[in-house]
Amino acid sequence: MSSGGDDAAAVGGVEGGGGGDGELKRASSKKKGGGGGSPPVRVTEEGAIFRSYRDGREFLLTPESTVLAQKSLGADIIIPLDELPPYHIDRASLVDSVDRTHRWEARSLAQHLSDVREQAMYCVVHGGVDRELRTRSLDYLTSLPFDGYAIGGSLGKDASELSDLLRWMMPLMNANVPGSDVDRRSKPRHLLGIADEPSVLDAVINGIDTMDSCYPTRLARHGTLLSRGGKVHIKSGRHSRRYGMPIDPECGCSTCRNYDRAYLWHLFKAKEPVFMTLATIHNIQYMNDLMARQRQLILEDKI
The missing domain is CATH 3.20.20.105 (Queuine tRNA-ribosyltransferase-like)
Incomplete structure (x- = not known):
């Protein structure tokens, strides 16, 4: 840690x-009333x-x-x-x-x-x-x-x-x-x-x-999910009926194993706090997988 x-x-x-x-931005902003x-x-x-x-x-x-x-x-x-x-x-x-x-x-x-x-x-x-x-x-x-x-x-x-x-x-x-x-x-x-x-x-x-x-977790809180196919902006209506489709089919995180994009879209739109937890779990797993690939490439003398 x-x-x-x-x-x-x-x-x-x-x-x-x-x-x-x-926090610093809020503290330095103008107060109500001028x-x-x-x-x-x-x-x-x-x-x-x-x-x-x-x-x-x-x-x-x-x-x-x-x-x-x-x-x-x-x-x-x-x-x-x-x-x-x-x-x-x-x-x-x-x-x-x-x-x-x-x-x-x-x-x-x-x-x-x-x-x-x-x-x-x-x-x-x-x-x-x-x-x-x-x-x-x-x-x-x-x-x-x-x-x-x-x-x-x-x-x-x-x-x-x-x-x-x-x-x-x-x-x-x-x-x-x-x-x-x-x-x-x-x-x-x-x-x-x-x-x-x-x-x-x-x-x-x-x-x-x-x-x-904090980049991966900040993205997650605001509805942007990382995937091998590119960023997934879950607030888009195109995800509302993507039943059975995980964020990333190659990801093994608990979010991808148990929840589809349609449900995550619903949670985000309903402002359910659990969305931030599920999204954060996935984005952290994505970054861990990314770094694991980099370590393997180093061991293989490809980097």
Whole structure:
């Protein structure tokens, strides 16, 4: 179980995209009756101060407290607190953000090493699409005793820019720093906040070991189901009479074994909460099957 991903430890939004998660969006939206709400997050050197969109209370999230929370949850892989600036940001602000993130990650690592508990901690390499900052971040963070390397922050404005970033960045993770005894090649590489199928396949080809994202479950909640024949938009009326037809005939998940598209269409249209459970079960199984195929191709030396 990893505690990384789209909305776990990053302050400022979703890894990879630069947009905020649902809670932050609600908190920053204008209140009824006019007038804007105050910012939901304030970043200081100590950490991030969050304001609850429910009752307005503030609480401080620090590098140390996020580590302790993840340890309490029993996470196998702990992701340190980092700041996620938007894609469009001036370089001076990006430099300040990267430097602050480095200080936070060093504090997180110190907290983790004080009580390891057979848990791992990955660093999060930042720098947006700036090659010099990415290289500096990688060199600094890999000099510290993290157990693995995650790539986070803004990963480009689209899939093409993400692919370009991985093509020039991943070779750096295979190259040890001259005069250093750190073996970068011996540690796993993780990509934060990415799980759409084209980006996943491209990441695997470029040497990424693991990824995490709420993408498959978010799609499921909104009625988009993944299949080997392409995405199934279950709200479409064409599915209302597809009795006996599973989402994906090749899928072995419990949803595909027991429910057809017509019933799932009914659940979605009736706003039955069980739809989200059934759809999520299927989309997660689809992603697991996808990654199993990639692992097999690696074992067969086809990737």
